[in-house]
Amino acid sequence: MDSIGAALRKILGPNAGVGVTDPTVPSDLWPEETSAMSRAIPKRRTEFAAGRKAARIAMADLDLPPIAIPQGADRAPIWPKGISGSISHCARCCIAVAAQTAHYPTLGVDVEAAEPLDNDLIPVVCTPAEQVWLRDAPHPGLAAKMIFSAKEAVYKAQYPLTGKVIGFDAVSLIIDEDRFSVAANPTLPTLKGTILIQEGLILSVAHG
16 A cells, blocks of 8 residues: 555645555544444445545645544535545545645545446446547556546545536546546636556546
């Protein structure tokens, strides 16, 4: 997991904090966080706690004191004032990123297993222009999964700014190797990001 944290730090630079935890290992929740998991099954509670632990590690990276990260009514994490952040997990790891909003007004992060996207999901996730781009990709199914991950990160980054629940079709990515940007859209903020594969995982980060 050290290389995952290092990869994320390389993407975001010194002005962001990164936390990486194991979602299968039980972690403690703070009192303010427990109500969100009162009816959750044990696996979900463990994943949630791992995410909050990762968030506190990310804030410690910024020399910030540990603090509870409760869940809002919309299920999004509530970060301290002046802090942007994002949490994601898959079966193998949980990651969190955080930054002062002066450096990163918004952040979105996603982690996925580096496995091909199901063929029947490609037209759901990818716009026609993205599907054209996939034709030239060495591994179209994996490239489609990377688009899926990047759009998940974009969703998380746009939501604190717009409060909008959007679908995959609302986002069209312009991809240049491991970098991406969101095509001009008057309903969305200007966002860009990085996507890469590390330790068999797809890591995507979007920011303003």
